[in-house]
Amino acid sequence: MRNSIEFTLFGKYALFTDPLTKLGGEKLSYQVPTYQAIKGVLESIYWKPTLIMIVDEIRVMKAIRMESKGIRPMEYGGGNTLANYTYLKDVEYQVRAHFEFNLNRPDMAYDRNEHKHHNILKRALNVGGRRDIFLGSRECQGYVEPCTFGEGESFYDGYGDIHLGTMVHGLNYPDETGRDQMEVRLWSPVMRNGIIEFIRPEQCTQVRAIANMLPKRFDPAQVESADELLAQLEVGGNP
Template sequence: MRNSIEFKVYGKYALFTDPLTKLGGEKLTYSVPTYQALKGVVESIYWKPTLIIVVDEVRVMNAIRMESKGIRPMEYGGGNTLANYTYLKEPHYEVRAHFVFNENRPDLAHDRNEHKHHNILKRSLEAGGRRDIFLGARECQAYVEPCVFGEAPGYYDTYDGEIHFGNMVHGINYPDETGRDQMEVRLWNPVMKNGYIKFDKPEDCTKVRRIADMQPKLFDHHNVQSVDELFEEIEAGGQS
C-alpha cells in the first residue's frame, strides 16, 4: 500500500483501558489493542499535523494473557488509595499502517511532500521512533522495529475459528481530522481470525458519540517545521 509501514511493537505489559472499568478507580485492559492506541504508536514513530495516520491491520503474536497488580495512584490532595489494574502480559503485535494527507488542513498544503514524509517515517521507525513508545498507558513502555507483516510465526496461526471481542472503543475523532468542532468517540465490534484483526476505517464506523465541543489547534510556520527543513536536517545528520 502507498506510504505504508510494517512494524512489530512489544513490551512487558500493555493497558488498553476499558473506560467502563475506570468509574470506580480500577482499570481493566481490553484483550486487544484499540485502533487509537496503535495510531498513537505510529504517531510516536513520526507525526505531523499535515498527516493522518491510518491503521490497517494488527496481528496478535503472543497468547492473550492478563496480570493484575495493586497500584497506588498519585493523589495530589493526599491519601493512600490502593487500586487494582489488570494488564496484558508480554504483548507483542505486528502492525500495518499508512498515512494520507489531512485535507482539513489547507493551511499546511505547502508541507505535502509525500516522498519526504514517507522517507522520514521509515527512518524514524528504524531508529525506534522519535518519541517514547508505550502500549496504552504511560507506564507500559514498548519498543518498535521494522518487520515483514505476517512473516514470523504467531500463537494464533492455527486457531480454528473467530474470536469476537464485543463492543469496544475504536478511537477518537478530533476536529483537526474531521472538520467538525467537537470531539467524538467511535465504537465497533472487532473480530480476530488466526491472530489478525482488520480495522474499519474511522469514516466507516457507524457508532459515533459526541463527547464535547472542541476547536482545532492552530498550526503554522511558527510551531510546525516544514518537511523540507526536517529532511535536510536528517540528511545532514546522517552524513556527519
C-alpha cells in the same frame, strides 16, 4: 499499499483500558489494542499535523495473558488509595499502517511532500521512533522495529474467529473531521487467526459526541516542512 510501514510492537506489559472499568478507580485492559492506541504509537514514531495515520491491521503474535497488580494512584489532594489494575503481559503485535494527507488542514498544504514524509517515517521507525513508545499507558514502555507483516508464527495461526465484543475504536478530533467537537467511536471487532482488520474511522457507525472542541491552529513559520526536516536529518543523522 502507498506510504505504508510494517513493524513489530512489543513490551513487557500493556494497558489498553476498557473505559467501563474506570468508574470505580480500577482499570482492566482490553484483550487487544484499540485503533487509537496503535495510532498513538504511529504518532510517537513520526507525527506532523500535515498527516493522518491510518491503522490497517494488526497481528497478535503471542497468547493473550493478563496479570493484576495493586497500584497506588497519584492523588494530588492526599490520600493512600490502593487500586487494582489488570495488565496484558508479554505482548507482541505486527502492525501494518499508512499515512494520508489531512485535507482538513489547508494551512499545512505547503508541507504535502509524500515521498519525503515516507522516507522520514521509515527512518524514524528504524531507530525506534522519535518519541517514547507507550502501550496504552505511560507505565507500559513499548518498543518498535521494522518487520514484514505476516512473517513468523503467531499463537493464533489457524485459531479461527474470536469475537471481541463492543470496544472503543478511537477518538475523532476536529482537525481531522472538520466538526467542532470531540467524538468517540465504537465498533465490534473480530480477530481471525490472530489478525484484526481495522475499519477506517469514517466507517464507524456508532459515534458519540463527548465535548465541544476547536481545531488547533499552527503557525506555518513555526512548523518545519518535510523538505527542511529531511535536509536536517541528512546532515545531522538524527531521526
